[in-house]
Amino acid sequence: MGNINPRSLACTTCDTKVTSLVNNLSPEETEKFSSAKTCNYYKKQQGVFLEGAFPRGVFCIHDGKVKVFRRGEMGKEQIIHIATRGEILGYRALFGDEPYNVSAETLEESHICYVPREDFLDMLDHNMTLRHAIMKELSKELSLRTTMITNMAQKSVRERLAFSLVFLQNIYENEPIKLSREDMANFVGTATETLIRLITEFKEDGYIESQGRKIQVINKEGLIRLAGK
Amino acid sequence: MGNINPRSLACTTCDTKVTSLVNNLSPEETEKFSSAKTCNYYKKQQGVFLEGAFPRGVFCIHDGKVKVFRRGEMGKEQIIHIATRGEILGYRALFGDEPYNVSAETLEESHICYVPREDFLDMLDHNMTLRHAIMKELSKELSLRTTMITNMAQKSVRERLAFSLVFLQNIYENEPIKLSREDMANFVGTATETLIRLITEFKEDGYIESQGRKIQVINKEGLIRLAGK
DNA sequence: CGTTCCATTGAGGGTTTTCAATGATAGTGG
DNA sequence: CCACTATCATTGAAAACCCTCAATGGAACG
Numbered sequence: 001m002g003n004i005n006p007r008s009l010a011c012t013t014c015d016t017k018v019t020s021l022v023n024n025l026s027p028e029e030t031e032k033f034s035s036a037k038t039c040n041y042y043k044k045q046q047g048v049f050l051e052g053a054f055p056r057g058v059f060c061i062h063d064g065k066v067k068v069f070r071r072g073e074m075g076k077e078q079i080i081h082i083a084t085r086g087e088i089l090g091y092r093a094l095f096g097d098e099p100y101n102v103s104a105e106t107l108e109e110s111h112i113c114y115v116p117r118e119d120f121l122d123m124l125d126h127n128m129t130l131r132h133a134i135m136k137e138l139s140k141e142l143s144l145r146t147t148m149i150t151n152m153a154q155k156s157v158r159e160r161l162a163f164s165l166v167f168l169q170n171i172y173e174n175e176p177i178k179l180s181r182e183d184m185a186n187f188v189g190t191a192t193e194t195l196i197r198l199i200t201e202f203k204e205d206g207y208i209e210s211q212g213r214k215i216q217v218i219n220k221e222g223l224i225r226l227a228g229k
Numbered sequence: 230m231g232n233i234n235p236r237s238l239a240c241t242t243c244d245t246k247v248t249s250l251v252n253n254l255s256p257e258e259t260e261k262f263s264s265a266k267t268c269n270y271y272k273k274q275q276g277v278f279l280e281g282a283f284p285r286g287v288f289c290i291h292d293g294k295v296k297v298f299r300r301g302e303m304g305k306e307q308i309i310h311i312a313t314r315g316e317i318l319g320y321r322a323l324f325g326d327e328p329y330n331v332s333a334e335t336l337e338e339s340h341i342c343y344v345p346r347e348d349f350l351d352m353l354d355h356n357m358t359l360r361h362a363i364m365k366e367l368s369k370e371l372s373l374r375t376t377m378i379t380n381m382a383q384k385s386v387r388e389r390l391a392f393s394l395v396f397l398q399n400i401y402e403n404e405p406i407k408l409s410r411e412d413m414a415n416f417v418g419t420a421t422e423t424l425i426r427l428i429t430e431f432k433e434d435g436y437i438e439s440q441g442r443k444i445q446v447i448n449k450e451g452l453i454r455l456a457g458k
Numbered sequence: 459c460g461t462t463c464c465a466t467t468g469a470g471g472g473t474t475t476t477c478a479a480t481g482a483t484a485g486t487g488g
Numbered sequence: 489c490c491a492c493t494a495t496c497a498t499t500g501a502a503a504a505c506c507c508t509c510a511a512t513g514g515a516a517c518g
Binding site for chain 1: 299301302305307309321322324325326327330331354357360361364365367368369370371372374375376377378379380381382383384418457458
Binding site: 180181182192193196197200212213 | 466
């Protein structure tokens, strides 16, 4: 269980292609990319790569969710991003010839493909379109992190939570957000207890609904207003 | 006054070259780069580019210091970076075809060169070494921002200030750090009054010396210890 | 069915912010 | 060059916010 036929993961047919950087490749290049990669099943809470290790390739999420985080003082996790279907992970460390500065771990059962460093860099050198797409992607990430810094520095926990809920609901599309309270707190940047109290408030105020650890946004506009600029 | 001979800003002779990305160009390319650019004098507190505007080129700091910031709620600035001699600014927005997501403004009198978008992108497309250097640079920035997010989310103001002082002293090399209290607070991510109280403490504890708005680190190791991991 | 981990609630304390007032400084125009 | 004035730095006091510790309740999983 959990295994799917590797054939169905061929990039040429992969339906995540549309959202993925891979859609910048020509058919032949896609074929090449496809044959260079291997696909793996990851169970829940399995490590993908670890802060401090040296990268030997990039990862491409076929399905599932992956949290990207850094450990601060006392090992407390700060979740930087939650990656989903179609996203490529771990390409930053590749350019820098440096160890990963973050760790990645699955939040649920996932299928993640792996492309060796050389193949990926090679493609990057020879395909201008892909290159531009990657640079655009890097820029977007940089922008997102700038927003996160500003939010962490200037917004209250309540505002950050409102912001995060909207953000997470986008990632989870129409499904309920499914995260442990601790993970959510580590994304918002607060203590677990504080997060729980605010979740309760938001529920009482009709912004969200929750059952167990599942949370569904029901008043997105309201949350956006709460989050401020 | 304030003007220097444009000739002395030729990239071929520019001594910031060593620290700059430009040192990845061949002599001919440097020449091309040099002739494509124009150099300008900026007085103190002059805007270089503005959040929301569309980029038409990149900036290269010949000398001086530039704060890069975003405005949060109520227009409060969050300073993301302080750029100095040899650094290239504003290249991220170029890749994304998006407006600047941050603003840049000089902190002191500066000379800043400008290279039109097309010339820069062209060079990037044709010079692999420069491209790799830029990507490495982007990666480094991304890593730095990840650190900032984690610091903002998990460290106390005292720890962040210790961290920031070490960071800023590096940027200012051996000269004293010269920033308004407000700017420093906006870099650390705290209220001006809180910053002032902590600066006073640090001075009493012998970590730093200050006269007017000039601050000099005198116990770097101690500050690093204070800042935590 | 028990046991372990996670979620929740309460109380208390510490850090940080905000508001307000005063002192110092630096830039500006005469 | 000096005085003036606007801006910046500093200090105090009170309140808001958030965290930590501790205890209990609940859910999931073997």
